[in-house]
Every structure is written in structure tokens, then in C-alpha cells.
Amino acid sequence: MDPKPSYLTSLIAGAAAGLAVDISLFPLDTIKTRLQSSAGFKSSGGFARLYRGLGPAVVGSAPIAGLFFCTYDAVSQRAEALAGERYRPLAHVGAACAAEVASCLAKVPTEVVKQRSQACPGAAAPSPLGVLRAALAAEGPRGLYRGLASTVLRELPFAALQFPLWELLKASWRRRRRRDLGVPEVAACGAVAGGVSAGVTTPLDVAKTRIMLAKARSPGDGLKVRAVLRAVYRELGVRGLFAGFVPRVTWITVGGAVFFGTYEATKTYCTGYSWGRREA
Structure with a gap:
């Protein structure tokens, strides 16, 4: 069985995981954001300056991921004890959803600044600090939470798919191997779970991106997820x-x-746990 981490271990391990992903794969996130922008890929910057907006992502990634895993591990441990083996997948769904709601309180302001920075073309585009000031000047603190509902709406189904699938893949592989999994095996399960969940929830991500990029009193201001999805479908279809x-x-x-x-x-390093131990 997997070791049960302490809150501090979950916090440290989650923060390290968030930083590793944001720093190594940030250009792909920038390309995705620009492809989803209503202004179009080229007008939003194309392939230029793919690390624009990295600052707010790095600042926010550690507390966001740390908060997520701290909540996920705490809720899942208690939910599993109540649910039992039969309903364990439901415990993972509930834990993932609770963790996403908690982490979104820190994630959304970071996402607003990051995505507006990513979609600003040209060398003269404002810095992330300039984007932050502009958002506060135009809408106040409320502007930093533009897209909160759409982010939660995107993250809940994503998490409800990704984490139970990750746990299921780990459990199935562990039963076949008759031992605890190594880090590469756990990572492979995470890759499959993430890819499947990402593909299914892409339309919700499109809506979230457009809502976050909309400025106050712009044509997209005040739009809800369903309205954005309808507008995108009328304009561009399923594509x-x-x-x-x-x-x-x-x-x-x-x-x-x-x-x-x-x-x-x-987590292994923090707990001193030895992988590969044979189960009885």
C-alpha cells in the first residue's frame, strides 16, 4: 500500500510537483492559451516569447499545488476510511473535487495574470506586474477572480476523472506486480490519467481561457460558460x-x-519510504 503522508509532506511534495511542471512545460501552456484566444493565435503572439507570464505561474504554482495535495490527501484518507473498498473510487472523486475548490482560490488570480501576459503580443507588452495593476485598476480585486466559476467548472470534472483514474491505474498495476510501484510507474499512471482527462475537458478550458482574457466592458465581459461555448461553436464549430x-x-x-x-x-524522500517492497 502507498504510505500515508503527513500534511507537511503533502505540502512540500505538491509544491515541488507544481514547480517542476510549470517551469518545464510552460511554452506548451502558452501555445495552448494563444490558440484558444478570441484574437487568434498570431495576434496573441504566435510562437514568440513563449515564456511570457512565467513569473506569476512560478509564484503561484508552489502554494497552489501544495494546497491541492494537502487537501486531497487529508480528505481522501478520511473518505476512504468511511467509504470502504467498494466505494473507494467515490472517495477519490470527492477528495479531488474538494482539493480543486480549495486550490482555485489561489489559482484563479495567478491564471488571470499569467494568461493575459501570455496573450499580449509584441516586445512592448506590459509586464505581469503591469497586467496585475491594470486588472486591479479596471475592476478591483474582483478582476483577479474573473473566470472563477469557469475555472471551477473546468477543474471539477477534470479532477473527478484524473485522480480516480490515476488511483485505479496504480491499484491495478500494483495488484499485477504484487509490490508497491516505483516512481516511474506512478508517473506513467499519471501521464495516462492526465492525457485522457485533458482531452475530455478541452471545451471547458476554451471557455475558461476566453472568459479570463476578456477585459471589463469588452464584448466578452460578463459571459457565462454556456454562452461562450455556444458562441465558439457558432463561429468555429467543433474545431x-x-x-x-x-x-x-x-x-x-x-x-x-x-x-x-x-x-x-x-514524498518518498520526505518520508524515507522504500519503494519496491514486496507485499505479503
């Missing part, structure tokens, strides 16, 4: 709903391996 599909799936598949691999490796 528009799955804009950025390839970089998103690639990013989250590779990112899943990096994220869960780093998380497990850090």
Missing part, C-alpha cells in the same frame, strides 16, 4: 471547441508524468 487540443493533451500528458513523478519522488 473551435477543441482549440488547443494537441498542446493541452501533450502538456498535461507529459505534465502528468512530471507532476505525479515529482510528487511521489519528493
